[in-house]
Amino acid sequence: MSTLWFDIAHLFAGGVLVLSLALLYQDRITAVINVFALQAVVLSLSVAWQSVVQGAPHLVATAVIALVAKGLIIPTALHRIVRKLDVHREVERAIGGGPTMLAGLGLVALSILLVEPVVDTADPVAREDFAFALAVVLLGLLMMITRRNAVTQVVGFMSLENGLVLAATGAKGMPLVVEVSVAFSVLIAFIVFGVFVFRIRERFDTVDVNVLERFRGERREHL
Amino acid sequence: MTDLVAALPLPPVALVLLIPALAIPVLAVISNYRLGAGLNVLASGLTLVAGLMLLVAPRVRGDFLIVDDFNIFLVVLTAFVGFSTSVYSASYIGHELDIGRLTPVFLRFYHAMYQAMMGAMNLALVSNNIGLMWVGLEVATLATVMMVGLYRTPEAIEAAWKYFILGSVGIGLAFFGTILIYMVSSSVIGGGVPAMAWDQILVNAAKLEPRLLSLAFVFLLVGYGTKVGLAPFHAWLPDAHAEGPTPISAVLSGLLLNVALYALLRFKMVLAGNAGAIDVGAIMMTLGLVSVLFAALMLYRRRDIKRLFAYSSIEHMGIATFAFGIGGPLANFAGLLHMSMHSLVKSAIFFAVGHIAQAKGTQRLADLGGLSATHPMLAVGFALGVVAIVGLPPFGVFTSEFLLISIAFTHQPILTVILVVGLLVALGALLLRLQQVVFGEPRGKADPVEASYVPLFVHLALALVAGLWLPEALVRWFRSVASLLG
Numbered sequence: 001m002s003t004l005w006f007d008i009a010h011l012f013a014g015g016v017l018v019l020s021l022a023l024l025y026q027d028r029i030t031a032v033i034n035v036f037a038l039q040a041v042v043l044s045l046s047v048a049w050q051s052v053v054q055g056a057p058h059l060v061a062t063a064v065i066a067l068v069a070k071g072l073i074i075p076t077a078l079h080r081i082v083r084k085l086d087v088h089r090e091v092e093r094a095i096g097g098g099p100t101m102l103a104g105l106g107l108v109a110l111s112i113l114l115v116e117p118v119v120d121t122a123d124p125v126a127r128e129d130f131a132f133a134l135a136v137v138l139l140g141l142l143m144m145i146t147r148r149n150a151v152t153q154v155v156g157f158m159s160l161e162n163g164l165v166l167a168a169t170g171a172k173g174m175p176l177v178v179e180v181s182v183a184f185s186v187l188i189a190f191i192v193f194g195v196f197v198f199r200i201r202e203r204f205d206t207v208d209v210n211v212l213e214r215f216r217g218e219r220r221e222h223l
Numbered sequence: 224m225t226d227l228v229a230a231l232p233l234p235p236v237a238l239v240l241l242i243p244a245l246a247i248p249v250l251a252v253i254s255n256y257r258l259g260a261g262l263n264v265l266a267s268g269l270t271l272v273a274g275l276m277l278l279v280a281p282r283v284r285g286d287f288l289i290v291d292d293f294n295i296f297l298v299v300l301t302a303f304v305g306f307s308t309s310v311y312s313a314s315y316i317g318h319e320l321d322i323g324r325l326t327p328v329f330l331r332f333y334h335a336m337y338q339a340m341m342g343a344m345n346l347a348l349v350s351n352n353i354g355l356m357w358v359g360l361e362v363a364t365l366a367t368v369m370m371v372g373l374y375r376t377p378e379a380i381e382a383a384w385k386y387f388i389l390g391s392v393g394i395g396l397a398f399f400g401t402i403l404i405y406m407v408s409s410s411v412i413g414g415g416v417p418a419m420a421w422d423q424i425l426v427n428a429a430k431l432e433p434r435l436l437s438l439a440f441v442f443l444l445v446g447y448g449t450k451v452g453l454a455p456f457h458a459w460l461p462d463a464h465a466e467g468p469t470p471i472s473a474v475l476s477g478l479l480l481n482v483a484l485y486a487l488l489r490f491k492m493v494l495a496g497n498a499g500a501i502d503v504g505a506i507m508m509t510l511g512l513v514s515v516l517f518a519a520l521m522l523y524r525r526r527d528i529k530r531l532f533a534y535s536s537i538e539h540m541g542i543a544t545f546a547f548g549i550g551g552p553l554a555n556f557a558g559l560l561h562m563s564m565h566s567l568v569k570s571a572i573f574f575a576v577g578h579i580a581q582a583k584g585t586q587r588l589a590d591l592g593g594l595s596a597t598h599p600m601l602a603v604g605f606a607l608g609v610v611a612i613v614g615l616p617p618f619g620v621f622t623s624e625f626l627l628i629s630i631a632f633t634h635q636p637i638l639t640v641i642l643v644v645g646l647l648v649a650l651g652a653l654l655l656r657l658q659q660v661v662f663g664e665p666r667g668k669a670d671p672v673e674a675s676y677v678p679l680f681v682h683l684a685l686a687l688v689a690g691l692w693l694p695e696a697l698v699r700w701f702r703s704v705a706s707l708l709g
Contacts, residue, residue, distance in 0.1 A: 114438070130406070137399055141392060153388065160395050167402045173414025174405055175354070 005053055012046030013132040016166055017108070020139040020159055024104050025097045029151055033078045036155045040070035043162050047169045054172055062169060070158060078151060095146045104139055111135040129170035136163030235280045236290050236349055238273035239298060242266055243342030251335040256320060256327050260313035263334045267302070267309040270341060274302035286416050289351035292704045297485055298348050300563055304477045304570050305341045307678040311574050312337070312470035314674035318581050319468065324374055333373060333468070340366035340474065344482050352419050353401050356486055357394070360450060363479060364390045371467035382462035389449060389459040397446025397486075403439035404490070407431045424493055433499025440503060443490050444510075450483035452537050453544060454514040464533035465586070469577030472529055476536040477570035481562050484540065488547060488708060495550070495709040507548030512638060514541025515645035522652035527586050528576055531656060532569065535612060538649050539565040545642060546627045547708070553630045555705035561623035564686055565612075568620055571682035572608040575601060578674055579660070583667040588656060593665030601672060602661045604679045609657040611686050613650040619689030 019039035026032045044067035051059030093100070111134035115127065140160025144153050168174050233241065246266035253259045277298060283290040290298075316333070319325045325333070340363050347359030368390065372383030409418040411430045417423050424431075449456040464472045491507070494500045518538035525531040539561070546558030578601050579594065580586045595602040611618035614625075624646065631639040693701075 117434075134399070137395065144388065144392065150384075157388070157391055157395075160392070164395060164398050164402070167399060171402055171406045171409065173409060173418075174402070175352075175416045175419060 009046070009049055009053060010128060010132075012042060012049055013129045013166060013170070015042040016046060016162060017132045017135050017139075020136045020143075020163075021101070021104055021108075023143055023155070023159055024100050024139065024146070027097075029082050029149065030079065032152050032155050033075050033082070036159060037071050037075035039159060039162055040066055040075075043165060044071060046166065050169045056173065059169055062165065066162075066165060070162070074158065078154070082151060093146055094148055100142065100146050104142055107138040107142060108135040111138055130167060133163045133167035133170060136160070136166060139163075231276075234283065235273045235276035236283050236288055239270055239277070239302065239345045239349065240342060242270045242273060243338040243345065246338040247335045247342070250338060251331055253334075254327060254331065256316070256330045259331060259334045260309075260316060263337055264306070264309045264313055266338055267306040267341065270345070271299075271302040271306040274299045274345075283349075284422060285351060286420050287352045287355060288349050289422060290349055291707075292700065293488075293707055294348045294485070296559075296563070296700060296704065297481065298345060300566055301341070301344055301348065301478050301482070304566055304682075305344075305474065307681060308470050308473050308477075308570060308574075309337065310675070311473070311577070311678040312468075315470060315577055315581070316468070318674065325468075329373055333370060336366045336370050337470075339363075340370075340479075344478060347482050347486065351421050352416070353404060353421055353424070353489075354419050356421075356489070357398055357401050360397070360447070360483060360486060361394050363482065364394055364450065367463070367467075367471060367475060367479060370471045371463045373468055373471075374466065376466070378462075379466040382459075382466035386459040386463040389456070393446045393449025393456065395446070396442050396449075400439045400442030400444075400446055400490075403435060403442060404493075407435045407439065421489055421493075425496060428493050428496030429498065431493075431497055433497055436494060436497055437501040440490060440494055440501065444487065444506065447483045447487045448510065451480055451487065451540050451544065452514075453510045453540060454517040454537060457514070457518075457537050460537060461530045461533040464536070465527050465529040469529070469573055469580065472533070473570040473573035473577075476533070476573060477566040480536060480540050481566060484543060484547075484562065491547065492707075492709060504548045504550050507544050508635070508638060509548075511541045511543070511545030511548055512641060512645070514538065515545065515642060515649075519645045519649035519652065522649055523655075525656075526588050528579070528588050528591060528656075528660070529573070529586055531588065531653075532572055532576060532612075535649065535653065536565075536569055538645070539569070539612070542624065542627065542642070542646075545631075545638075549627075549631055549634055550709065551630070551634075552702065552705045554627060554634075555708040556701050557623050557627035557630060559701050559704060559708075560619065560689075561627065564619035564623055564689060567682045567686045567689075568608060568611045568618065571679050571686070572605070572612060574679040574682070575605040575608055578672045578676075578679075579605065581674070582670050582672050584670065585667060588659065590667045591660045592663045592667070594661045596665045597669040598672060600676060604676060604683065606657060606661050607683050608679075609653055611683065611690075613653045614646060615650075617687060617690045618683075619686045622690050622693075 016039055019035055019042060023032060023035050023039070026035055044063040047059055047063040047066060051057060051063065095103075112131045115131040115134055137160050140156050140163055143156030143159065147153055147156060231238070243266060246262065250259055250262060250266075253262065277290055277295050316325070316330060320327070320330065343359045343362035343366060345359075347356050347363060350356040350359060368383055368387045371386055372379050404424065405419055408424045408427065408431060410432065411427050412418040412423055445456065449459075452460040464475060467475070491503050494503045515538050518534045518541060521534045522531060522538075525534065543558045543561045543565070546554045546561060578598075579591060582598055582601070583591055585591070594605065611620055614620045628639060628643060631642065
C-alpha cells in the first residue's frame with residue numbers, strides 16, 4: 001500500500017475531526033446543522049475511500065447511507081424543525097466558546113495519547129483512524145454537555161455516532177451487520193429526537209432543555 | 224417434551240425472537256384495548272413457553288446465536304417476569320384509561336413497544352455476535368424510552384429525555400468498546416463474522432492484545448454500566464422509573480438492568496481469560512460498593528414511592544456487581560441468585576406500588592398512609608415485598624445476601640464491612656417508609672383496587688420458596704454457571 005493511500009485516508013478522517021471541532025464554536029443553529037451535514041459528507045467520503053483501500057465493496061452501502069441520511073435528509077428535516085418552531089437562532093451555551101475549544105483540544109490530545117501507544121500491533125491506518133474516531137466521539141460528548149438547546153444536543157449525539165462509524169469502518173473487515181445497525185440506530189435516533197423536540201416545544205414553548213430542569217428531582221405535587 | 228420440541232417447525236431460540244417480533248405489528252393496529260392487552264398476555268405467554276422449551280431443546284452455538292447454561296436461565300427469567308407483568312399490565316392499564324391518563328392510541332403504541340422491548344432483550348440475551356447483542360440492548364433502550372415518556376406530562380418528558388440522552392451516550396460508548404474488541408480479536412482470529420462471535424473470542428482470550436482489550440473493557444463498562452444503573456452513571460434511572468407507567472418500572476428494574484449486567488459479564492469472562500488485562504474484579508467491586516452506599520443514603524430523602532424503589536434497584540444491582548467483582552464459584556453463585564431474586568421481588572414491589580398509587584391517586588409518600596386499614600390484602604403484599612427486598616429471612620434475597628457476605632468476608636473483610644453497613648442503612652430507610660405507608664391513620668383517597676393481585680403474590684411465593692428451599696437441579700444449574708463465569 002503506497003503512502004498516498006494512507007494520506008488520503010488520513011485526510012478524510014482528519015477532516016471529520018476538524019469539522020467536529022468546528023461544530024464546537026458555531027453560534028447559530030443553522031450553522032451547526034450545516035457543519036454537521038458537511039461532516040457527514042466528509043465521513044461518507046472517508047468510508048468510500050476505506051472501501052477502496054480495504055477492497056470491501058459493502059462499505060459503499062455504509063457510505064451511501066451516511067451521505068443520504070446524515071448528509072441530506074436529517075439536516076433538511078432539522079432545518080425545517082428550526083424554521084417551524086422558530087427556535088432561538090442563537091445557541092445558548094453552558095460553557096463559553098473559548099474554554100470549550102480548549103477542552104476540545106485537550107480531548108483530541110488525550111485520545112491520541114491513549115490510542116497511539118496501545119494499538120501499535122494493529123496496522124497504522126487503523127491506528128491513526130482510531131485515534132481520530134475516539135476524538136470525534138469525545139468531542140460529540142463535549143458538545144452535548146456544553147449546549148443547552150435540544151436541537152444542538154441532537155446534532156452532538158449524531159456527530160458522536162459519526163465517530164462510531166469512522167471507527168467501525170476503520171476496523172478492517174468488520175461485518176456489515178454492525179454498519180447496518182449504526183445506520184438503523186441513527187434513523188431511530190432521529191425519529192425519537194424528532195418526537196421529543198416536538199413534544200418539548202409543545203409543552204414548554206421552547207427547546208431549551210434548561211427549562212426542563214425545573215422538573216428535575218422530587219416533584220412536589222402529583223400530576 | 225423433547226419430542227414436542229423436535230416437532231416444532233422452528234427451534235425455540237428462533238421462537239423467543241419471532242413471537243415478540245410478530246406481535247409488534249399486530250398490537251400496533253388493534254384498536255380495542257382489551258383485545259390488545261389480551262394479545263399482549265398471549266404473546267408473552269407463548270414467549271415464556273418457548274423459553275421453557277429452550278431447557279429441553281438441544282443447545283445452540285452459531286456465529287450469531289448462542290444458548291448456553293448462562294443465558295438460558297436469564298431467558299426463562301425474562302420471559303417469566305415479562306409474562307406476569309403483561310398479566311398485571313392488562314388489569315392495571317384499564318384504570319389509566321378510565322382516569323384519562325392514557326388514550327387508546329397510546330395504549331396501542333404501549334403494547335407494541337412492550338413486545339419490542341421483550342424481543343430486543345431476548346435478542347441481547349441469546350446473541351453470540353457482540354454486535355447483535357449491542358443492537359438488542361439499543362432497541363430495548365429505545366423502546367423503554369418511548370414508554371417512559373408515554374404520559375406526556377412535563378415530568379415524563381423530562382425523564383424520557385434524560386434517559387434517552389444518557390442511555391444513548393452509554394450505548395454509544397458501549398459500541399465503541401465493541402469495535403475495539405473486534406479490532407483485538409480480528410488480529411488473532413482473522414476478519415469477518417467469526418471475530419465478533421463471543422465464543423470464538425473467549426476461546427482465543429489468552430492470545431488477545433491485553434492493553435487494547437483493557438481499553439475496550441473500560442468503554443464497555445461505562446457504556447453498559449450506565450444501563451445497569453451503577454453509580455455514578457445512574458442519573459437516568461430514578462426519573463425513568465418514577466414517571467413511566469408502573470408495569471414499565473417493573474420490567475426496567477426486574478429485567479433490563481439484568482440484561483445489561485449480563486452483557487457486562489460476558490465481556491468480563493473474556494478479560495478473565497487474559498493474563499495481561501486489567502483486574503476487572505477490582506473495578507466492579509468498587510462500582511458495586513459505591514452504588515450500594517450511595518443508593519442506601521439516597522433512600523432517606525425520597526418523597527416519591529417509585530423513586531424510592533428505583534434507588535433500591537441501584538443498591539441491588541450494586542450488590543450483584545460487587546458479587547461478580549469478587550468472582551469465584553461461590554460469589555458468582557450468590558450474584559446470580561441475587562439477580563434472579565431481585566428480579567422477582569422488585570417487580571412484585573412495583574406491582575404493589577402501582578396498585579397503591581392507583582388506589583390513593585398519588586405517588587407522594589407523604590400522602591400515603593394507613594394502607595393496612597383501607598386495603599389489607601395490598602398492605603400484606605407490599606409489606607412482604609419490602610421485607611423480602613431488604614434481605615430479611617425467609618425470602619430468597621436473604622439467602623443470596625447472606626451467601627455473598629459470608630464469602631466476601633474471607634476475601635475482602637474491610638470491603639464487606641462497608642457493604643454490610645450499606646445494607647443496614649438501606650434496611651433502615653425502607654422499613655421506615657414501610658411503617659409509614661402501611662400503618663397509622665389512613666390518609667388520602669381509598670379507591671377500591673380492581674386489578675388482580677395474582678402476579679404480585681406469585682412472585683412473592685417464588686421468592687419465598689427460593690429462600691426456604693432451592694431445588695437440587697436449580698442449585699446444580701447455578702453452580703455450573705457460576706464456575707463458567709470464573
